[in-house]
Amino acid sequence: MGRWEPDARGRMTQAALELYLEPGYEQTTVADIAARAGVTERTFFRHFSDKREVLFSGSTLLQEAVLAAIAAAPEDAPPLVAAAAGMDAAAVALQSQPDPTFPRRRAAVIAANPSLQERELLKMATLANAVAEALTDRGADPEEAAVAAEAAGAAFRLAFDRWTTSEEPLDLRALVAEGVARFRALG
């Protein structure tokens, strides 16, 4: 048994989510989060670049899952199909989380705070850029790749939003597929 309790990151994320829900994001100081997680303020900032990032540390893994799925897609799959495979992988990852209440609570906090929305949008845009690059690496035309990545990303966002706000439990993968189909039907 070491000097420190394990999983400081996880504890900080949990503490932050709880405090951001109640009493609220603006009302919560980093010192509050650190205290609840049993670390110092300084430790918080070594793990997370700022007060918002604590809710987004999972996005790296999600991005990896997305890119892996795109790489695994059939070589002859058109850009939108490959991008959709990536979004499907993201949906699978989100639905198979240990704590199924996490995404919903997290989404509620983000929806209530513009400055957290900004960070979420940046993560999404970063992901879309990575997807576009992965598609061009597969040989797609850059413009077409960018459009496919944006369409798939937007479909995912709309689906995710419905999934986290719906009263009854929905299947995220189905929502994503439905959204992609709507973009395909734009013409």
Place this chain on the structure above:
Amino acid sequence: MGRWEPDARGRMTQAALELYLEPGYEQTTVADIAARAGVTERTFFRHFSDKREVLFSGSTLLQEAVLAAIAAAPEDAPPLVAAAAGMDAAAVALQSQPDPTFPRRRAAVIAANPSLQERELLKMATLANAVAEALTDRGADPEEAAVAAEAAGAAFRLAFDRWTTSEEPLDLRALVAEGVARFRALG
């Protein structure tokens, strides 16, 4: 001739843009901007909610132009056509600015600073939501409206990005139209 020099907002925006380019966004303090614009720090924060917002005060006018164009679109125009009309109006507004170098310099600063990108993405997302609402008000199905708004918004972003980074001068309206066509061709 009044007690104050006129157009404090414009001077602050100009000063901020220049300083954000050189020595850079992070290196520039609000006090620096205020001093260059000949106002106090307090005045800056009365005009702009934070250090980022000084580059985004024009977005309100842009949004109004977009929504007006959507409202003016033929009643029987499908959602994507109406949304595209809104994006075209935005392109017109941007191309007919008094200082044609402004958008390019502004875009360069934003591209170099993630925290400014976040704000830009939030403005874009807010606009997309407003567009989606305007489309549903016209009688469109909410899901279809959201998809059309996202597609038009993404087309605009991709076009705007090319427009601000291209070596030779391009026609923003044409780029936007081309982008919308690409989304239409996704199926």
Place this chain on the structure above:
DNA sequence: GTCTATAGGGCGATAGAC
């Protein structure tokens, strides 16, 4: 206009794991 709390970065010290 003045005052103040908080975000967030820099740096050195410390204490464990290996």
Place this chain on the structure above:
DNA sequence: GTCTATCGCCCTATAGAC
């Protein structure tokens, strides 16, 4: 010994309160 996580105290600028 090295490497890495934690801590403590310095600081400034932001942004909100008074």
